[in-house]
Amino acid sequence: MVWEVFRQERAGQAFQHAGSLSAPDLRFAEIYARDFYGRRNESEALWLVPREQIHGVGEFADELERNYHRVDGYSLKAKLKEARDRAGKAPAGDR
Amino acid sequence: MTERAKLLLEIADDELILGWRDSEWTGIAPFLEEDVAFSSIAQNEIGHARALYELAAGDLGTTADELAFDRTPEEYRCAQLVELRRLDWAHTIARHWLYETADAIRIEALKASDDAELAGLAAKIDREEVYHRMHAEMWAERLRNEPRFREAVDELWPYAFGLLEGEQREALCERVERQAVEPVVRGGHSDELRELWEEMTIVRRSVPGAAW
Numbered sequence: 001m002v003w004e005v006f007r008q009e010r011a012g013q014a015f016q017h018a019g020s021l022s023a024p025d026l027r028f029a030e031i032y033a034r035d036f037y038g039r040r041n042e043s044e045a046l047w048l049v050p051r052e053q054i055h056g057v058g059e060f061a062d063e064l065e066r067n068y069h070r071v072d073g074y075s076l077k078a079k080l081k082e083a084r085d086r087a088g089k090a091p092a093g094d095r
Numbered sequence: 096m097t098e099r100a101k102l103l104l105e106i107a108d109d110e111l112i113l114g115w116r117d118s119e120w121t122g123i124a125p126f127l128e129e130d131v132a133f134s135s136i137a138q139n140e141i142g143h144a145r146a147l148y149e150l151a152a153g154d155l156g157t158t159a160d161e162l163a164f165d166r167t168p169e170e171y172r173c174a175q176l177v178e179l180r181r182l183d184w185a186h187t188i189a190r191h192w193l194y195e196t197a198d199a200i201r202i203e204a205l206k207a208s209d210d211a212e213l214a215g216l217a218a219k220i221d222r223e224e225v226y227h228r229m230h231a232e233m234w235a236e237r238l239r240n241e242p243r244f245r246e247a248v249d250e251l252w253p254y255a256f257g258l259l260e261g262e263q264r265e266a267l268c269e270r271v272e273r274q275a276v277e278p279v280v281r282g283g284h285s286d287e288l289r290e291l292w293e294e295m296t297i298v299r300r301s302v303p304g305a306a307w
Contacts, residue, residue, distance in 0.1 A: 021128050027233040032128040034226065035135050 003029040004054060006047040007037050015047050099210065100154045101172065104162065105281065106201065107147035108173035109258070111163055112288070113194060114140030115295060116177060117187070125184055136191075136227050143220045150216060164299040168292040174281045176254035178288040181247075185238065189247035192235040193255035193271065195228045200259060200266045254279045 002022055006015040018037050023029035029048050037043050068074040117137035124130035148159035155162070176194060181187060202224060205217035238244035252271075257278030259267055268275055298305065 022126065023128060024237070027229075028128075031226070031230050031233065032132055035132045036128075039135060 001025070001029075002051040003033070004049045004051050005033050005037055006049070007043040008045045008047075009043060011044050013044075015045075018043075018046075020051065097154060099213065100151050103147050103151035103154075103213075105172040105174075107144045107151060107162070108171045109177050109194075109198075110140045110147065111144035112171070112173045112291065113177040113190075114138070114144060115291060116180065117191070119180075119182060120187065132230060136230060139223050139227065143223070146216055146220065150212060160299075164296045168284060168289050171284065171288065171292075172281065173284075173288070174254065174258040175279050175283065175285050175288075176251065176258055178285045178291065179251075179254070180287045180291070183243075183247075185241065185243040186247040186251065188231070188234045188238060189244060189251050190255075191227075192231040193248065193251055194258070195224070195231040196270050197255055197258045197263075197267050198224065199228060200263050200270070204263065252276060257281060 001024060002020055004020050005018045007018040008015045021029065021032050021036060023032050033046050033048055037046055114137045117133060117140065121130065121134040124133050145159055148162045152159050152162055176190060181190065202217050202221045206214050206221060208214045252273055253276045256264060256276055257280045
């Protein structure tokens with residue numbers, strides 16, 4: 001049975017994935033996790049999660065390239081330049 | 096030698112020799128996770144031995160290294176339980192479980208001692224032994240119905256019984272749910288200790304007084 005281990009480095013911090021280990025049950029997993037991720041005082045606390053309890057989600061469709069949904073934002077640079085060029089060429093009265 | 100120094104040496108020798116024996120599994124334990132865990136237990140036991148030798152060395156006007164490596168095999172005070180070279184997992188876990196159970200009784204008594212130094216060191220050691228006991232108990236429970244494990248416990252029981260004395264023996268019987276037997280008492284040594292001693296002291300003997 002594979003266990004995923006998450007560790008908290010300092011009190012109050014978010015838990016981060018540390019690695020995984022193989023153990024037949026929770027008692028064994030706890031002992032091994034203490035040794036792997038706790039014996040050097042490198043962790044404040046650990047979470048042990050059976051891998052089979054983790055539901056993975058992946059493959060996010062973006063067929064229509066709606067880049068305004070993305071966290072990296074949507075680039076205004078090209079559009080701004082285009083707009084400036086258009087504005088620069090246009091007669092003053094049309095602005 | 097004072098009673099206190101004798102007691103310290105008994106426990107220190109038990110921990111050193113058992114730590115050495117347990118470390119023989121490093122690299123060849125049944126699976127990777129256990130290899131790391133059992134090696135770490137072995138390392139802890141040797142650490143406890145060092146702390147105990149240091150306390151004894153203060154009383155005896157010597158050093159921990161001299162106590163650990165410069166005595167003759169006959170001068171060691173360890174119980175035969177820890178000397179046996181038993182490279183099969185059933186015996187290793189049987190010994191580990193019997194030893195940790197007996198050691199817990201001994202440490203509890205030391206923690207309650209009027210000798211503040213001894214009680215303080217026992218409390219410190221016990222904070223690590225808690226995890227050794229958790230480890231030993233989970234394995235013992237897992238192997239409880241395995242014939243090889245049960246035979247190993249039967250075989251080692253007289254040795255474990257001889258690790259302790261007096262009332263502590265009764266406490267051990269209760270905890271492991273076994274009857275008193277003719278104990279293999281502390282004092283005599285097996286040939287296996289001499290072999291281990293040859294290996295353990297080879298560096299000290301080849302370059303006396305070496306430090307690194």
